[in-house]
Amino acid sequence: MKMLLSLIALLSAALLANAAPPTCYSRVLSLSKEITESFKELQTSKAVDSCVEMLPRLYLDIHNYCVLAKLRDFVAYPRCEGVFEVSELKEKARSLYTIMISYCRRDLVFLTDDCGALENPILPATEPSITES
Numbered sequence: 001m002k003m004l005l006s007l008i009a010l011l012s013a014a015l016l017a018n019a020a021p022p023t024c025y026s027r028v029l030s031l032s033k034e035i036t037e038s039f040k041e042l043q044t045s046k047a048v049d050s051c052v053e054m055l056p057r058l059y060l061d062i063h064n065y066c067v068l069a070k071l072r073d074f075v076a077y078p079r080c081e082g083v084f085e086v087s088e089l090k091e092k093a094r095s096l097y098t099i100m101i102s103y104c105r106r107d108l109v110f111l112t113d114d115c116g117a118l119e120n121p122i123l124p125a126t127e128p129s130i131t132e133s
Contacts, residue, residue: 024104031096032060032067035089042085051080058093059118062100062108066115071097 022030039058058074060067075094080086100108 024099024107028062028096028099028104028108031092031099032062035092035096036060038085038089038092042089045085049080049083049086052083052086054079055086057119058089060096061118063111064115064118065110065113066118068097068100069115070118071100 036059039055042052043055045052056070056074056077058070060070071093075090075097077090
């Protein structure tokens with residue numbers, strides 16, 4: 001019985017260790033990835049309005065200082081106001097911007113200010129597949 005209680009205590013401690021609250025950085029990182037993925041899905045979706053094709057490109061790198069201007073421009077973009085998915089995406093972008101300039105402004109470190117990198121991102125190389133002849 002003592003062994004069972006020890007095992008339960010150990011598992012409980014492991015669960016509590018993983019339940020730590022997110023840091024500012026982790027919240028900003030996860031929200032930026034979520035926004036980028038949502039934007040990609042919106043661009044490839046067939047069921048959305050044609051104005052979506054005219055939206056400014058939205059690639060977010062939270063280590064690039066220009067991401068703040070990119071978020072401001074995206075939120076202020078006047079088209080597609082009536083498209084629910086775009087409004088939802090703009091609200092997420094507005095939340096990310098607010099978190100970055102208010103709550104996390106002292107916790108974030110920008111490694112670059114290359115605005116061109118947000119327009120033409122260098123995507124990670126994929127591993128070449130090995131084909132057998």
